[in-house]
Amino acid sequence: MAIQFLFLISRQGKTRLAKWYQTISQKEKSKISRELGTLVLSRRAKMCNVVEYRDFKVVYRRYASLFFIVGINSHDNELLALEVIHRFVEQMDKMYGNVCELDIIFGFDKAYHVLDELLLDGYIQESSRKEVLKRVDQQDELENMDEFEHILS
């Protein structure tokens, strides 16, 4: 299960978060996110959440005003990809406390931190719900320690 990329777009097609697990040029990136944006946004609610794009599959899911879009290999399990998206949302929900689009916009670095603990270069590294948040918390704590020292100095 190798995830190629994950990005979030708003209903207006604005990118809210973008993570690419492949080295591709900026031009290509924006082309893909633009094309997928229009593709996904054009689909109706009842339709299935998998689309084929080039020669891989794209799994998306809508949460409130945000579309979570994930690119996977054509042989990967689509349902598992949906699960990954859901897990990601769940974790953010816990961390921000009832996550909303604005949380992600203004705290985008935190969202990245959660994602980096959940996936490592596109591979699921942690399937435990608690573990991911625990690690993010630990890192935050470490940051605060720095802060603390900073004040003391």
Added chain:
Amino acid sequence: MSFQLQNSQVLARLKPFGISFEKSLSDLIKGIRSHSKESPEALAQFLDVAIQECKTELSTTDLETKAMAILKLAYLEMYGFDMSWCNFHILEIMSSGKFQQKRIGYLAAIQSFKNEQDLLILATNQFKKDLNSHNHIEIGLALSGIATIVTPNLAKDINDDVLMKLNHSKPYIRKKAILAMYKIFLQYPDSLRLNFQRVIDKLDDPDISVISATVNVICEISKKNPNIFINYLPKLFTILEDTKNNWLIIRILKLFQSLSKVEPRMKRKILPTIMDLMLRTQASSLIYECINCIVNGQMLSTESFKDSETAKTCIDQLMTFFKTNDSNLKFVGLLALINILKIFPIFIDRVEGVSQVIMDCLVDPDIIIKQKALQVCHYLVNEDNITEVVKLLLTQLIPTENSTVPQQLKLEVTLKLLEIATLDNYANIPNFKWYVAVLKDVINLTLLPLPSASTTISPQVSNSIAIELGKEFKNLATKVPSIRPTLLNNVITFIQDVRIIENCPSLLTDFYWIMGEYIDELREDSEDSDDEDDSQVILNKKIKLFNLLVNNNIDKSLGLTVHLNFPISAKLVRLGYPSVLAVVIQALVKLFNSIVSDYAKFYSSELPDDKYNEICYYLYKLVGFLSNWETHQNYEVQERALSWLEFLKLSLEAMTGDDLSAIKLSEEKDITFYKLLREAQVEESEEDSEEESEEEDSDDNSDDDSDEYGDLESDDEMVSTPIAPLPEFEPNPFAEIEQTEQLEQPVKTQEEHSQLPAEISLSEARKLPILLTTILPSFFKSYQLNPVSRNAQRSIAVPEDLDLDSEISSVPFTLELDPVQDNDSYNLYISEVEEEPLIQLTSEETFEKKKERMNRLKDDPYYINPEPIKTKKKSKSKTESESVTPESYTEMSTAPSVTKKSKKSKLKKEKVVILSEETVEGASPLTDLESSKKPKKKKNALKIDSSNLDNFNLSSSDVLDVSNKNEYEIDLESYRNKLAEAAQEEKPKKKKKSKTKKIIETEAEVESVHSTRSGTGSPDVITVKPKKTKKKTKAVILE
């Protein structure tokens, strides 16, 4: 600027919880939001300013400020701004002692770093430092970074450090390390060779997440190279049985799927467990994965009864997916179902509900489900439901009020329709007239622009649809003789449709071919008209068609540029498709030939003068039209046009001699007629300038008029030549006479009458030249065309004595430019020699001279020996002496016996002769074709480049291993030494070395691939693994 800096520092001191610089970032975000509401220009301006600000912030020395700027840039990167220019700053932040800044640095690095060589040399040290940090969170951060950024050089340098982390005390680090190792393996395959065992060892890790990560890595490697893991199957199997974690189970199943392909024997052991898992679990993702594992792991074989039972159980499970009304389950269920059906097509009928599911998916509003269902709907088809399925497919092509049909779907549906219809050599088609109607609908729905929808179809897609449909029409015409008349009528209608030549000219290649080849089989559509009438109507139809295609010169001489009388002819001249032109040249000649033979049929071999002149005029028009391509830039078109022109010009000379007056007369008549018609039209359109459609209507009718005109002419003739059975002309087949025509008629008749005396004076029976009556048909009718299977020609053996290398003749020769032949052929040009002064040129050649010339030409490779042609012609002339009737030719073309259709109810299966394809004995069907098609390797920017692991073998020197088992250890040692050496050396030198090493390695790999391929299944070949486990596997597999 400086104020802001102070401000943020104050904030940092006031708020100790990690939000010190958020103000600046949220300022940016708020700014973007407010400006994007204004206008795009304002936003662009704001962003430019923001980036400029970041640049200045980066030039300060304060790390805090820099980190803030980097974070802002990382945010802007989402908006498509490249941030690679600040990579060195990112590196600086990464090296910060403060975790907060380091974290930002890594975040930015992961987003921004690509293969920057010089940068990564610096980064390597930073990674090493962080990897060896005392703080495990920092180590984790570094591992995340490495996994994303790693390049071949970095992989080599960092390999040992990451490897050490595999034994870190914290599972958190071990887990990340093993995943990072996979990325290192990808870039640096040697590392896998050396550390393979350490990866395997991680399967015994006490922590489940580490095992999970390890399985992940093994699963990925096994996609490329499953062989090396076969020995560890028992261990993986135990993990599968022990765990309850569905994530892990799914990954192991993925892994088994790859392994099963190379080790079919494992199926016996694992299949029951998988089935058990599938039936026990509630998670649909797991059920789906189980089925995928069974199907894609090639655990189903068509022969085994047990396997088909397994498949049936899988389908039963899938049917529950479809009952949930969840479109995602529907989609994945359909995917899995398709895969099973590909192996067991019979289940589409056997298992209840399957065919209904497929039918439902075919009409699903979701296009991706529809497309998937299309893939298998040909399994659905049988004799009974083909009309239903085809109807279903056709309705998919009809746009609804609020949606249009995507062009890709159009193509897919078209291809599938053709596939369904042609299945087993048209075995399922109940009625071919119905099928032709379907094809007609497909053309109308796909290629021609629909009046309601505004969507246009791209030229490429349109072209491929047109080519496929054209092929199908041609196939049908050659294979099913009884359908030819119907087909021909449809084809002719399409040829006369100007939209076809405008929108999809490639369709015409085959349409013109059919028109030309089978024109003699043209019949009237209506059932109840009697034969006499029919043949005249058909001749009219042919003439109309002919005029439609070649009359461009009339428009030209009228100087028309818009509202042409013959728009198709004009378009044809300028058509940019050489392949169509090459065909249409032949087709026109065939059409002309058919017209001539029809004339000959009606009036016997002696034609009344006016008829004779009509043919002259057609010929003249044809010559005029073909000469448009005399200098065509495409060689084939030019060649064909020229060679036919030569022949046709000769014929024309044979018919008229020097006297072109009659032709000129007809031409003038034609031109004046259209001129008057035009004027009348213009007047009318001025009178009631209502709609354009009116005008189009009258345009259409102008085509009819040409026939009308011809009819009238012959009406007049009737008076003078009673032989001709002319009443046939009376009933006008193109009934609707518009006002314009009625206006026209008096004028016309007047005109005609004025010319009548001249014609009458000439009126006497004239014979057509043999060139037209015998030779021209002989070009087309000598052999019957039969369908030939696709690769029959390939399997024709090359004659043994064929030697293309040796010289044919060394005798020097002079090129003869005069290929016109001898007395015999000369005689064939005309029946009445006296009338043809032109041919005297050749007739003067004495027999002597000719003989001498023949000798000279004997060795000229460009000259084909006339002997065999002569004999042929002789036989022809023999038949001619028995007063050749054109019927003999038409008979010939209809010769293939057609069993009469039993037409009772509309779509009852009719009995139709479908010609089977001819093939050469011993031809192996398709194999040749298949081999010539090589799968193209497409490069995808988004796929992980794991080509390094392609055909990767654990022991690069496998071949040697077979003979000497110690070799492996020596090899290992040498690699270690090399590595150690390399580590000590300077960096540039290292690069060089690794290159040469790689070359050797690839060579070794190529060899090793051979050895493993030939030896799969026999465990002896795999020598790398420790002996213990090998024995174990053996036991398990044979259990």
